[in-house]
Amino acid sequence: xxxxxxxxxxxxxxxxxxxxxxxxxxxxxxxxxxxxxxxxxxxxxxxxxxxxxxxxxxxxxxxxxxxxxxxxxxxxxxxxxxxxxxxxxxxxxxxxxxxxxxxxxxxxxxxxxxxxxxxxxxxxxxxxxxxxxxxxxxxxxxxxxxxxxxxxxxxxxxxxxxxxxxxxxxxxxxxxxxxxxxxxxxxxxxxxxxxxxxxxxxxxxxxxxxxxxxxxxxxxxxxxxxxxxxxxxxxxxxxxxxxxxx
Amino acid sequence: xxxxxxxxxxxxxxxxxxxxxxxxxxxxxxxxxxxxxxxxxxxxxxxxxxxxxxxxxxxxxxxxxxxxxxxxxxxxxxxxxxxxxxxxxxxxxxxxxxxxxxxxxxxxxxxxxxxxxxxxxxxxxxxxxxxxxxxxxxxxxxxxxxxxxxxxxxxxxxxxxxxxxxxxxxxxxxxxxxxxxxxxxxxxxxxxxxxxxxxxxxxxxxxxxxxxxxxxxxxxxxxxxxxxxxxxxxxxxxxxxxxxxxxxxxxxxxxxxxxxxxxxxxxxxxxxxxxxxxxxxxxxxxxxxxxxxxxxxxxxxxxxxxxxxxxxxxxxxxxx
Ligand SMILES: Cc1cc2nc3c(=O)[nH]c(=O)nc-3n(C[C@H](O)[C@H](O)[C@H](O)COP(=O)(O)OP(=O)(O)OC[C@H]3O[C@@H](n4cnc5c(N)ncnc54)[C@H](O)[C@@H]3O)c2cc1C
Ligand SMILES: Nc1ncnc2c1ncn2[C@@H]1O[C@H](COP(=O)(O)O)[C@@H](O)[C@H]1O
Numbered sequence: 198x199x200x201x202x203x204x205x206x207x208x209x210x211x212x213x214x215x216x217x218x219x220x221x222x223x224x225x226x227x228x229x230x231x232x233x234x235x236x237x238x239x240x241x242x243x244x245x246x247x248x249x250x251x252x253x254x255x256x257x258x259x260x261x262x263x264x265x266x267x268x269x270x271x272x273x274x275x276x277x278x279x280x281x282x283x284x285x286x287x288x289x290x291x292x293x294x295x296x297x298x299x300x301x302x303x304x305x306x307x308x309x310x311x312x313x314x315x316x317x318x319x320x321x322x323x324x325x326x327x328x329x330x331x332x333x334x335x336x337x338x339x340x341x342x343x344x345x346x347x348x349x350x351x352x353x354x355x356x357x358x359x360x361x362x363x364x365x366x367x368x369x370x371x372x373x374x375x376x377x378x379x380x381x382x383x384x385x386x387x388x389x390x391x392x393x394x395x396x397x398x399x400x401x402x403x404x405x406x407x408x409x410x411x412x413x414x415x416x417x418x419x420x421x422x423x424x425x426x427x428x429x430x431x432x433x434x435x436x437x438x439x440x441x442x443x
Numbered sequence: 444x445x446x447x448x449x450x451x452x453x454x455x456x457x458x459x460x461x462x463x464x465x466x467x468x469x470x471x472x473x474x475x476x477x478x479x480x481x482x483x484x485x486x487x488x489x490x491x492x493x494x495x496x497x498x499x500x501x502x503x504x505x506x507x508x509x510x511x512x513x514x515x516x517x518x519x520x521x522x523x524x525x526x527x528x529x530x531x532x533x534x535x536x537x538x539x540x541x542x543x544x545x546x547x548x549x550x551x552x553x554x555x556x557x558x559x560x561x562x563x564x565x566x567x568x569x570x571x572x573x574x575x576x577x578x579x580x581x582x583x584x585x586x587x588x589x590x591x592x593x594x595x596x597x598x599x600x601x602x603x604x605x606x607x608x609x610x611x612x613x614x615x616x617x618x619x620x621x622x623x624x625x626x627x628x629x630x631x632x633x634x635x636x637x638x639x640x641x642x643x644x645x646x647x648x649x650x651x652x653x654x655x656x657x658x659x660x661x662x663x664x665x666x667x668x669x670x671x672x673x674x675x676x677x678x679x680x681x682x683x684x685x686x687x688x689x690x691x692x693x694x695x696x697x698x699x700x701x702x703x704x705x706x707x708x709x710x711x712x713x714x715x716x717x718x719x720x721x722x723x724x725x726x727x728x729x730x731x732x733x734x735x736x737x738x739x740x741x742x743x744x745x746x747x748x749x750x751x752x753x754x755x756x757x758x759x760x761x762x763x
Contacts, residue, residue: 210695210715214582234696291557316695318578318585320560322548329552334517334628337545340689350631355541356643357690358635360513364628374696375689406557408588410573415584415721421728421738426747429756432727433763435743440725442704443647443671443760 198344198366199254200243201306203297203323204272205233205287205315206265216412223317223412232268234379235312239370241377242342243310244276251344254278256304260287260296266395273390274382280393285400290318294326295403301331307347307366313338313373321371328369336364337371445480445530446472448500449523449537449547451514452487460538460600460644462498467565467596467603468536469499474568477533480504482526482617484511484519484542496612498605502530504617513630514542520549522619527554527593529617534572535595540643547595556593563602563722580695580718599722600643600701642691645674647704648723650693652678652716654709654730654749658686663753664708670760676700678710694719709749712737729753 208214209229217224232240246252257277259265262284269280281304283296301309314321321337328335340359341352344366351362354373382390424432436443448468450461468479481495481503492503504526510518523546527535535550537543539560551558561577563584572589577599642648649671651664668675675691682692693700695715701722708729710716717740720726728741731748738744745752 208579210718214579216583294552316580319580321544322551322558322560325545325548326552329549332624334624335545335549336516336628338541353541354690355514355633355635356641357639358633358688359690360630360634361632362628363631374692375683404590406589406591407559408590410586410588412578413584413586415581418740418742421741421744423744423746426745426752429745429752429759432743432745432756433759436704436725436727437763440704440742442725443763 198252198308199256199304199306200246200252201256201258201301201304201309202236202240202243202272202277203258203309203311204236204240204268205312205317206230206259206261206268207233207315207317210234210316215414220411220413230265230268232271233312233315235314235316235371235373237379238374238376239310239312239372240272240275240277241380242372244380245377246344247276256281256306258283258297258300260285260293260400262286269395270390271382273393273395274386275380276386278393280395282395282397283400284397289405289407290320290322290326291406292403294323294330296400297323297327298330299401301327309369311369311371313371324369324371331367331369333367333369334364335369335371336362338373339370340373340376342370342372342376444477445532446477447527447530447532447535448479448481449535449543450481450483450487450495451538451540451542452483452485452491455486455488455491457487457491457495458538458540458644460540462605463600463603464536464538464598465495465498465500466605467598469608470565470603471534471536472499474566475533480526480530480532482523484514484522492614493612497607497609499608499610500612501610502613502615504529504615506619507616510621510626513633515626515628515630516545516549517625517628518619518621520546520553521621521625522617523547523550524553525619526617533593535593537597539597539599543597547597551595554593555591556595557589557591558595558597559587559589560597562596562598565603577722580699581721582718601703601722601724636688640672640674642674642676642693642698643700646702647671647673648676648693648700648702649673649706649708650676650678650710651681651708652710653680660750661686663749667706667753667757667760670757678716707737707741708753710737711735712740
């Protein structure tokens with residue numbers, strides 16, 4: 198069983214976000230890029246499936262320009278066997294999904310594992326687009342995934358709980374915790390990642406559906422009003438008459 | 444030509460966020476001179492369906508049959524696609540939820556439409572179709588332009604105020620043809636906290652962090668929540684430690700909430716937690732450390748020991 202894990206290269210969760218070029222571009226100054234946390238869960242589970250003999254091969258895939266290669270190398274260090282970078286800026290979800298579907302088809306993958314959503318644009322749509330393009334089924338957000346033969350048992354988060362599903366390969370999944378624990382690359386992993394194959398392919402063309410015009414930051418908070426720990430009644434009346442939320 | 448709204452219902456009632464989506468749909472319909480059709484997924488009582496008319500929904504499609512019962516993703520997506528075709532939908536709107544997250548993009552792809560999520564305000568429709576959405580988990584906003592003929596929007600909670608614009612509603616059963624593939628993923632069971640107030644839907648959320656020391660102390664949180672008719676949430680370590688279930692985990696890697704009031708108790712306010720709460724209207728922090736970063740984003744704060752402050756607060760609130 199071959200797994201394709203789709204990873205994003207996104208600002209570290211602690212990054213301060215700011216924009217340049219007249220608010221049309223993310224300012225990468227001082228930002229560290231990481232594997233998207235949800236994608237990292239997908240990758241970790243894929244590695245476990247290989248370790249337990251359920252999967253034979255893991256390919257990490259990113260649609261991005263050359264600056265994402267450090268993040269792709271990290272995926273190789275964590276345990277992907279090889280990697281593909283589709284050489285294009287991920288301009289919109291439809292474009293990205295088209296590239297992923299193309300790779301999934303031509304590489305005969307059985308399971309496409311993604312994150313529940315990317316943490317930069319938080320769209321949460323690429324997995325469903327890919328499934329529809331391939332004519333496969335998709336399950337998201339997945340909290341648990343096991344495979345016996347070609348049958349998968351999955352638990353999916355629903356509001357206030359979870360549901361249990363049975364599905365067949367081929368399948369696309371969007372992953373979240375607690376599907377697996379994030380893996381930290383070992384020294385050996387980092388060494389071997391240097392020699393694993395990272396293939397760069399050119400994108401397939403497609404029309405763009407969503408155009409980002411500009412960015413803005415939320416207005417700053419006006420500051421915290423403190424209430425004495427012995428005067429909780431004062432908080433109650435502020436919430437009632439000033440904030441009007443209770 | 445129509446505006447189609449995706450309505451979710453369970454145990455007879457329509458979700459409040461779906462009513463918000465209906466109001467959003469009505470506002471868009473007014474802007475572009477169209478009318479609102481709804482697809483109702485799940486069980487809604489006759490009265491609840493009729494009540495959609497109050498918010499400007501002129502027609503509701505209902506679904507019948509087993510494949511739709513468990514909100515299975517593919518059948519519901521197929522139904523939404525069918526509904527969109529039947530009413531010649533120009534814009535499809537849903538409230539963000541675990542179900543709509545899975546259903547709307549499938550329909551989008553089937554219709555070759557363009558879609559955007561986490562929408563926080565009404566579109567501008569002069570010339571193009573532009574909307575503002577929340578990105579970087581609430582740390583920023585983007586204005587995007589949807590280029591296809593059909594547009595699909597997933598709307599964040601509190602993006603619009605509820606408002607009434609009553610019309611009489613016509614109800615129709617929607618016939619949907621499902622392929623074998625659509626029913627190939629089987630729902631085999633469900634585990635759900637029954638009486639609890641839904642976290643993403645709640646107007647008030649009370650959350651506890653590692654400062655509460657252990658699951659045995661959670662009555663502090665649940666008692667306060669009960670008094671306020673609030674949902675309960677927690678920080679990531681709390682759910683990682685299994686003090687609370689995962690569906691209560693709030694933050695960057697958990698549920699993103701945008702209630703009117705968020706109360707954080709014994710939560711330090713790590714940036715990843717803030718990412719999930721910064722769209723809240725009002726944030727209250729209770730923490731014994733005056734330097735805890737949570738106070739930087741809080742509107743109201745109490746520096747003190749949660750074990751003393753919270754029971755007093757619960758008591759004071761129960762008197763109003
Ligand atoms: C990639 C990534 C993603 C993450 N995603 C999330 C996420 O989605 N959500 C999330 O929450 N975290 C997330 N985290 C973890 C985050 O960095 C913090 O570790 C976490 O939020 C801390 O949880 P906490 O505030 O409960 O605990 P702590 O940081 O341990 O804070 C406990 C607080 O309780 C206070 N306290 C202690 N005793 C008392 C008392 N008696 N009365 C009052 N106050 C008291 C302390 O002063 C302290 O401020 C993520 C981390 C990473 C790396
Ligand atoms: N540029 C990209 N390259 C590879 N995978 C991606 C890319 N963008 C999104 N994905 C995958 O699709 C998932 C959902 O992304 P999104 O729809 O953008 O929130 C992510 O968690 C990734 O697994």
